[in-house]
Amino acid sequence: MIDSKEKFKYFLKQDQIALGRQQDKRPRLFGDEIWKFEILLRKVEYDLNCRRGISAWIMGKYHKFRFHRISVKLGFTIPPNVFGEGLSIPHYGTIVVHGNARAGRNCRLQEGVTIGAVNGSHAAAVIGDNCYFGSGAKILGAVTIADDVAIGAGAVVTKDITEPGTTWGGIPARKISDRDSHRSLCSALF
Secondary structure: OOOOHHHHHHHHHHHHHHOOOOOOOOOOOOOOHHHHHHHHHHHHHHHHHOOOOHHHHHHHHHHHHHHHHHHHHHOEEOOOOOEOOOOEOOOOOOEEEOOOOEEOOOOEEOOOOEEEOOOOOOOOOEEOOOOEEOOOOEEEOOOEEOOOOEEOOOOEEOOOEOOOOOEEEOOOOEEEEOOOOHHHOOHHHO
């Protein structure tokens, strides 16, 4: 969680690396909407967790407004303070994440991913570090996912995945291999 200016800068740098933008100093005017979204996500988190006073309130409202607009444009419903550093979203497309979910660092979300609660509950997933979620993966309910886990495209996870370094797929999700998620993540983050 971002709790200082230094952590804010660190999160921004890790997100930039995860998106494969190490060479670029800032997003291009056109074509880097996902990077702009992640920058605004981190600014909103910094505003919520660190800034105080009237000028901070005004900046916070401005950042929330811009964040909301780009979220709608890209089809992302990702609330602040859910993901650790190194968040990577490679494509536009609907992504829905419950506000009570928590994910570690170096998480990669393909399009169509849903991380949500079920049956009116407010309990959502707790996800470890270095996890990959393929296109259309669904993580439903208060499940725990271990570190270095890859969830295949279209998989539906409804039970805890406690075995780190494995790949899961199918409906309902079951273990399909002992391969970890590192092949699907940015190698510069390890």
